[in-house]
Structures are given as structure tokens and as C-alpha cells.
Amino acid sequence: MTILELFTPLFLLLPLIGFRNVTTTIQDNALRSPPTAPHLVYTPNTELTSRLIEKVSDTLYIPPYEPIPDKMEHSYMRSHEIKSEEELNLLQSVDGLVVFENLDGEYLPDYLNYTIHLRNPHHLTVMTRRRDYEHLDELSESFLRVQWAIDSSFIKIKANTDEDLQNITMKELRSNVHQLALDRTLSDILFFSLIAVTFIAPIFSFTQIMLRMNEDKTTGIQEISEMAGASSLMICLSQLVNSFPPSLMMGVGSSIVCQLLDIEANPFITFTGWFLHYMTVIAFAFVLSYITKTIWYTVSISMLAYLATWFPAIIIEVGSFTIIGLILKGLLPHAPFIWFIHQIFVASELGVGIDFSTWSGEFHRFDDGSRSGSIRLSFIMQFLQIIMCFLLTFYLELVRPRKFGIQRPWHFLCQKGYWEKPQMTECDNLMKINQDPAYEKFFQQPPEPAIQAVDIVNLQKMYRTNTGATIYAVDNISARFYEGEITVIIGHNGAGKSTLISIIAGMLRQTSGNVYINGLDTLTRQVDLRRKVAICPQSNTLYPDLTVREHLMFFCMMRGDSMEKAQDYAEEVMKQLDLYSKETWTPEKMSHGMLRRLQFGCTLCGEANLLLLDEPTSGLDVEARREIWDILLTLRGHRTVIMSTHYMDEADILADRILGLHSGIIRCYATPEYLKKAIGAGFRVSITTRQLPDLHKICSVMREMSPDAELSDKILRTLVYEISPATDMECLLNKLEACRSKLDIESIGIGTVTMEEVFMK
CATH class of the missing domain: 3.30.70.980 (YebC, transcriptional regulation domain)
Structure with missing residues (x-):
């Protein structure tokens, strides 16, 4: 996982935080007065009003308001009449007047009646303290501050305390048509901005997952890992875990942005919604990675595949009038997320908000009047999509493998043999060495006594070319390999050496015939044979992010060794193969010869009884070849080795028996000395x-x-x-x-x- 893949969601969400400042500025300019307290005067001037105004000034942290003579109250409110010079000076110096109607007695009344007169350059606005406001959009922040200060001060005096006993939450209610249009425009901009971010953010992760999965399967590294002991489920989960950080980043970032944009929704619910959507996108990537069997044009194909997943939700209205219709449409890619984001926006605009008491409600309907799924149903459908995608991935993994892997028939789940553990097959009576009589002299009778390790029975591998011609890479051959021996397979290019080794390893499925390792059929007992077989493929299949030491330790531990034993083995092999000075190098820094040595070292990891080596010394210098020969000779009698080579001196020195292939047919199978005499x-x-x-x-x-x-x-x-x-x-x-x-x-x-x-x- 790269830094770009991890932080792409955060980079895309950051501009939306700036959107909050823009909307706040627009609202402040359109609706609000300056946040400072207005300069007011009050009347009548009594002991009770003076006491109350003193408390108000303490609440607002301003100097006390001044009283005006009673005779000027009536003149102040008649703004259209000509006033005296004294009245004009007073009118121009204040922002309004507070008239207390029942504070002329000796004691504070139980209820306070007062009127606030605020003025602006054009007219005087009269706002009376009452419960029901007909024009709440005309209330400015200045009025609300003064009203709150007078009310809370009155309560404090009445209760004889300095504590705030009144908590007020203010929310703007707008009836102005132009303001409503502005709010809806801003809400639409925010809505589609979040949709755009949600659309763009997973693209990189989607592409990377398809690319990694195609590379692992095409190069054979997944099959190598499975032979080392990793199951397909474990490999799939490792890819999934690798996608968790960007998914978490998307969920956390989206939840924070929603809070900053004043979208009324429970943070955990918003986090879950975006996290599940990101994971459904990852699940779609797993399924769609089986579109192609090569790594060519994977990026372009993945981009088109990602766009294609959005088409159904865009073209088809994802709402429905019935619950069954909602569930069916909820199976469409991204449809549940569209429900989710509609619901939180509409609920926020209605002032309801989304929490666990309202998450099952349906606040949004589409233009045709159809229902939108609730947030709870959205989560259920997204979780169901994730499960269905991974089940489909498991199925495609078995019926549509890449270059390597055993292909099962499309109906394998209906076959009885898949659900039953097959019995061990005795193949002594099945095998018959088939050979051309003209080459009979090049076949030697097996040694006695000898324990068979691998039996090949009537094995055939057929390919069809683009022109429809049939090519037999392995043509109906049978052979037996013996325990503790080194058997070398020789033959010209295209003779079938690599194909035969791949079939024995279980990396390719034969067209017909059987391969038995210690009596176990490689087709039906592959899981049981994984840790008993190790392969060094012809092409280097190594993890690009692991170092030399990490590779050796990884394969040891996958085959069941402890951490301490894996460390000791890594030390030993690095010294034997002259890799100690390169222990911290990754494969991209190493030459071909070094990579072959590392690949060979990984093959020796663990306690595999059968080693399959496909040209292990290809591209090595003379000294490195001799080092590998020495290691292989020490394994004679302890492990069974089947290897292919183009070096005849290598075959002469190492081989207990030599098997010669020509166009997929065995032409010789004997010891080197026997062949020379023959x-x-x-x-x-x-x-x-x-x-x-x-x-x-x-x-x-x-x-x-x-x-x-x-x-x-x-x-x-x-x-x-x-x-x-x-x-x-x-x-x-x-x-x-x-x-x-x-x-x-x-x-x-x-x-x-x-x-x-x-x-x-």
C-alpha cells in the first residue's frame, strides 16, 4: 500500500472543509447583524429597572445602559416627526430603546413585560417580547442577545442567584424565498461534492487491488505462497486487510467533514456508511480482477470496470414503492450508498438529524415518489454485497484461475467428490511405462528395493493455438520418481519440462491422467500436499516489498517453523548462497543471478519432502552453480529432488536418474552411466x-x-x-x-x- 493510496481520501475531503467557511460567510452577510451588543437606552428610570439593567450589563460585559426621561419615550418612537435638537442628538447616538411596562412598583413582578425598539437607517423595528413570533426571519442577532440578557438577568434576580438558570439554543428559521433558494443551492453543492469525493477517492485503491491480484496470479506468486502453506482465503484476507487503512481514512475523514459542515448525523453512523461503501468498492475490485488473465492494460481495464459499476445506480432509479423492490435494487452497486447520503442530507435539512433512534426512518423520496431505503437497510445491503462479492471471488478463483492454478468445472459445487474427502489411491497396478520400442534400450529397470515418491500415470496436457491446432506439451506419459533420489529432466526448448514440473506441483491442471505424491492425488488432495512440496519456478516469483532476509524467514514460517528457527535458517542460507551482504535488499535492486539464488533459497525453506526445481541454475555464474550443486548433493538421500536443466554437465554430476523429454514424450529414463553404455x-x-x-x-x-x-x-x-x-x-x-x-x-x-x-x- 502506497502513501498516495492511503491519503487520497483525506486529500479529497480537505477542500470540503473550506466549503464550510464559504457558506458561513454567505449566511453571515445575508442574515446576521454585527455580533456586538447594541447601544440602548431604557425607560422608566426606577430602582427596579436600574437593578435589572445593571445585571444585564454584567451579562453582556458592557457598560450599563442609560435611562431617558419619560417625556422623550413617545418622541423617540415617532421617527417621522420633526424633533428637537436634544431629541435628534439622542436618536442618533443610540441603537434602540427598551420600555419596561411593569417595573414601576416596589417589588419584582412574577412576569416581566417589556418591548425592545431597534432602529436601522431607514425605519424603526418594534420587537415585543412574546412567545409566538410571526416574522422570525426579521430577528437580528442583536435583538436575540438583548432579549436573552434581559430574561436571564430577571431570572437571576428573582431566584437570588448569580448562576445561569436559563440555557437557550437558537436556530435560524428562514421563510425568505431567496434565502431558501440560496440554502438549497449550497446544500446541493455540498451534496454533489461529497458524491464526487466518494466517487474519486476509491479509484486508486480499486486499480491497485486489480493490478496486485493480476500480478500475483499471472506471475505465480500466489501459487507459490499457497504451496508454502497459505490458503486462498488467507491470501484474500491479506489483500483485504491491506485495504483497511484507506477505508478507515475515508470513514473517519467523512465523519469529521460532516460534523464541520453542521450535518446533523451521529459520527459513528456517518463513519460506518462511508467505510462500508469503500469496502464494497474493494469487494467489487476482487470480483472484477477476473475479467482478464493478463496484466496488460490492467489499469485501463480497471478504470473502465470501476466506471461500469456506477452505471446501474445512475441510469436506474434506485428507489421503489415496495420493500421487495428496495431489496432487489439494493443489490445494485452503490445503490445503498445513494440511499445513505440522501437520507442524512434530507434529515439534516428537516432538523431531525440521524442517530440510532431515527436511522430506520425514511426521510427522502425520489422524484417519481418512490421510497429510498433507510440508513439501517443501506448498511445491511452494503454488508450483504461485500459477502456476496467475496463468495463470488472464491468461486471464480477455482473455476477461472490464471496461468497457474488447477481449474475446476463451473458446477464443481454440485459434485459429490468436492464435499467428500477422497480416499488414497493405490497406483501400483495402474502405472505402465509407455515407450517407443525404438528407444527401449534407453530405459533402465528401477532399483530394488526402492520407495516411490511420485507416480505419473498416463499424463497429458493439451493446448489449442489461435488457429485451432492442437499441441501436446505432455503426451500421455507415465513415470515413477523414487524417494531420496535426484532426478534430472532434460530436453530441448518446448519439450515439456516446465509443464511437467508445474503439473506435479499442482500449478497447472492436466488435460487427462493423474499425478500421485506419496499416494495422494494432486487434483483432489492438493491442500494435504502443500507443505510437502516446494517449487523453484523458471521465472523468479518474489515479493517486491520484502528483503532477502524477510523472504527466507517468511517461507520458513509459512511452512510451520518458529521465528527463531527461521532466523537461524536465513543466516545459514545467506552465507551459503553469498547473499549475506544483500540481506536488506529488495528484489528490484538485485541482479538476475542474485534473484535465482534467493529463489532457490526460498525453495529449501521448511521441511518439504519433494523439491521441484525448474532450471534453478539458469543465469548463474560458474561459482554460484557449483555452490548450488554442493547444496543439492547434501540433500541426496534426505529429500526427493526433481529438476530440469539445459546443462548436460549438471545432469551428469547431480543425477541419480535422467529423464529425457522430446516433444512431450519420454525418450529415456535411466542413470547417466546406463545411458552412456546404451x-x-x-x-x-x-x-x-x-x-x-x-x-x-x-x-x-x-x-x-x-x-x-x-x-x-x-x-x-x-x-x-x-x-x-x-x-x-x-x-x-x-x-x-x-x-x-x-x-x-x-x-x-x-x-x-x-x-x-x-x-x-
Whole structure:
């Protein structure tokens, strides 16, 4: 998970916080007077009014209001009449007048009656203290501050206390048409802004999940992990957990933004709504990752797939007149979230708000009058979508694997064998080595006694080309591999070596036939065989974010080793494979040779009884190859090793038995020594002369000592003869030494036939 993937939701939500300041400024300019307390005067001037005004000034933290003579009260309110100079000066210096109607006695009354007269540059507004206001939109903040101060001061004097006994919550109620239109416009802007953020924020996570899942399946790293002991469910959950942080960020950020924008909704409910929506998007990504089997154009395909998930909810009205219709439409991608966001906005505008007492209510209806699902139903449907997507992912994982993986039929859930644990199959009577009679001499009888480790019975793997032609990568072969032996598979490019190893490992499904490992069928008992088999694939399949040490420890622990044992093993292997100085390197920093060594080291992790090595020394230098040879030779007798190679000297040195493939058919299966004898290979004698050799004289001497001697090669002054193993080499060499001057011989060399020559024959 990248930093961009984690913080994208937060980056997109931040501008909406600025939107709050804009809306607040518009409302302040349109509705509110300056927040400072107005300069007022009062009448009548009595002991009770003076006492009350003193308390009001303490409440508002302002100097006490001044009284005016009773005779000027009537003049103040007649703003249209011509006033005296004294009256004009007073009128211009104050903002209003408070007239107390029942404070002229000796004691405070039980009820206070007063009138507040506020003025503006054009007219005098009379606002009387009463319970029912007909024009609440005309009340300014100044009036509400003065009214609250007078009321609370009166209560304090009456109760003989300085504590605030009156708590008032003020909410603006607007009846002005223009203001309502402005509010609705701002609400619509906020609504569609949140929709846009919700649409854009998951795109990066959606794309990354599709890309990671395609890479894991296409490169085979998921299959390698499963063979190390990780289940498909565990791998799926790891991808899901990797998506939790951005989902949490989206939920927390959206909840905070809703609170800052004064959307009346329980923070936990808003968090849950956006979190569930983000997780449904992730769940859709898991399902849609099976659209393609390659990693080409994955980003473009994922973008189009994400847009496609929104089309049903945009084109189809997601409301319904019946509960059944709501549930059916709630299965559409994003439809439950559209219910959710409509409900919280409408409930907030109505002043109801959303909490656990109102979350099952339906406050919104669509333009056609259809119902919108409640927030509780929205949560239920989103959770149901997540479960359905992951069940569908499990199904597609089995019926539509990528390049690697065993494909099951689409109806496998209906097959009895899927739900029953299969019995161990005895394959002694099933196997029959099929071979061309012309190559019968290249097959050796198995050693006695020998314990079979792997049995291949009538195995076939067929591919069809784009033109419809049929190609058999493995063509109806049977063979047996023995416990504790190193078996080397040789063959030309395209002979079927990698295909055979992948089928044995369970990474490919055969067209027909069976493979048994310790008597267990690899098709039906794959889970039981995972920790018994380890594979080193032809292409490096490593985790891009793990270091060398972490790779080795990871595969050890996946196969059941403890942390301490995994650390000890990592130390040992890094020293053996000369990787100790690179322990903190990630794969992107390493050369191909280093990656092959690391891949080989990961294969040795744990206690796997069967090691499958597909060209493990490909691309390594001579020294590194020798190091791997030494490690493999130490495993002989302890683990069963099946490996492929193009190096004939490697096969000659390591192999207990060599299996030769040609176009998917087994052409030889025997020990190296047996194969050399089978082709009649004996010795090779090379003769180099000082001048151009006399071919007739040298051939006469060679045939005199070995009638079967054949000239196999001639290079300038060097002649190479192949001699049968029955030849007396001591006599031959003595004869050549005696004729050295006669034949003008400069040097004589002798050697045995190599596996490369056997392979060519």
C-alpha cells in the first residue's frame, strides 16, 4: 500500500472543509447583524429597572445602559416627526430603546413585560417580547442577545442567584424565498461534492487491488505462497486487510467533514456508511480482477470496470414503492450508498438529524415518489454485497484461475467428490511405462528395493493455438520418481519440462491422467500436499516489498517453523548462497543471478519432502552453480529432488536418474552411466600433429588397435576418434607413443563421452 493510496481520501475531503467557511460567510452577510451588543437606552428610570439593567450589563460585559426621561419615550418612537435638537442628538447616538411596562412598583413582578425598539437607517423595528413570533426571519442577532440578557438577568434576580438558570439554543428559521433558494443551492453543492469525493477517492485503491491480484496470479506468486502453506482465503484476507487503512481514512475523514459542515448525523453512523461503501468498492475490485488473465492494460481495464459499476445506480432509479423492490435494487452497486447520503442530507435539512433512534426512518423520496431505503437497510445491503462479492471471488478463483492454478468445472459445487474427502489411491497396478520400442534400450529397470515418491500415470496436457491446432506439451506419459533420489529432466526448448514440473506441483491442471505424491492425488488432495512440496519456478516469483532476509524467514514460517528457527535458517542460507551482504535488499535492486539464488533459497525453506526445481541454475555464474550443486548433493538421500536443466554437465554430476523429454514424450529414463553404455559410448581419443595429419596412416594405426574406431571430428591438425569401451586403452596408447615420430604426433588426449553427446544422439 502506497502513501498516495492511503491519503487520497483525506486529500479529497480537505477542500470540503473550506466549503464550510464559504457558506458561513454567505449566511453571515445575508442574515446576521454585527455580533456586538447594541447601544440602548431604557425607560422608566426606577430602582427596579436600574437593578435589572445593571445585571444585564454584567451579562453582556458592557457598560450599563442609560435611562431617558419619560417625556422623550413617545418622541423617540415617532421617527417621522420633526424633533428637537436634544431629541435628534439622542436618536442618533443610540441603537434602540427598551420600555419596561411593569417595573414601576416596589417589588419584582412574577412576569416581566417589556418591548425592545431597534432602529436601522431607514425605519424603526418594534420587537415585543412574546412567545409566538410571526416574522422570525426579521430577528437580528442583536435583538436575540438583548432579549436573552434581559430574561436571564430577571431570572437571576428573582431566584437570588448569580448562576445561569436559563440555557437557550437558537436556530435560524428562514421563510425568505431567496434565502431558501440560496440554502438549497449550497446544500446541493455540498451534496454533489461529497458524491464526487466518494466517487474519486476509491479509484486508486480499486486499480491497485486489480493490478496486485493480476500480478500475483499471472506471475505465480500466489501459487507459490499457497504451496508454502497459505490458503486462498488467507491470501484474500491479506489483500483485504491491506485495504483497511484507506477505508478507515475515508470513514473517519467523512465523519469529521460532516460534523464541520453542521450535518446533523451521529459520527459513528456517518463513519460506518462511508467505510462500508469503500469496502464494497474493494469487494467489487476482487470480483472484477477476473475479467482478464493478463496484466496488460490492467489499469485501463480497471478504470473502465470501476466506471461500469456506477452505471446501474445512475441510469436506474434506485428507489421503489415496495420493500421487495428496495431489496432487489439494493443489490445494485452503490445503490445503498445513494440511499445513505440522501437520507442524512434530507434529515439534516428537516432538523431531525440521524442517530440510532431515527436511522430506520425514511426521510427522502425520489422524484417519481418512490421510497429510498433507510440508513439501517443501506448498511445491511452494503454488508450483504461485500459477502456476496467475496463468495463470488472464491468461486471464480477455482473455476477461472490464471496461468497457474488447477481449474475446476463451473458446477464443481454440485459434485459429490468436492464435499467428500477422497480416499488414497493405490497406483501400483495402474502405472505402465509407455515407450517407443525404438528407444527401449534407453530405459533402465528401477532399483530394488526402492520407495516411490511420485507416480505419473498416463499424463497429458493439451493446448489449442489461435488457429485451432492442437499441441501436446505432455503426451500421455507415465513415470515413477523414487524417494531420496535426484532426478534430472532434460530436453530441448518446448519439450515439456516446465509443464511437467508445474503439473506435479499442482500449478497447472492436466488435460487427462493423474499425478500421485506419496499416494495422494494432486487434483483432489492438493491442500494435504502443500507443505510437502516446494517449487523453484523458471521465472523468479518474489515479493517486491520484502528483503532477502524477510523472504527466507517468511517461507520458513509459512511452512510451520518458529521465528527463531527461521532466523537461524536465513543466516545459514545467506552465507551459503553469498547473499549475506544483500540481506536488506529488495528484489528490484538485485541482479538476475542474485534473484535465482534467493529463489532457490526460498525453495529449501521448511521441511518439504519433494523439491521441484525448474532450471534453478539458469543465469548463474560458474561459482554460484557449483555452490548450488554442493547444496543439492547434501540433500541426496534426505529429500526427493526433481529438476530440469539445459546443462548436460549438471545432469551428469547431480543425477541419480535422467529423464529425457522430446516433444512431450519420454525418450529415456535411466542413470547417466546406463545411458552412456546404451549408446555404445566408450572413450574419446584426440590426436594433434605438428603438420597437417596423414589421415590414412593414423586411421590404419587406430583401426589396428580398435577395429570399431570412428573418426568423429577433424579440426585443422587435430583428429578426434571414438573408441568402444572394449578397447584395451593401454595397448592403444603405447602403440601411438611408439609411432609418435612416424605419424608426426605432437600431443595425445583421452576422455570419456559426455552427457551432451548422449543428448545429441
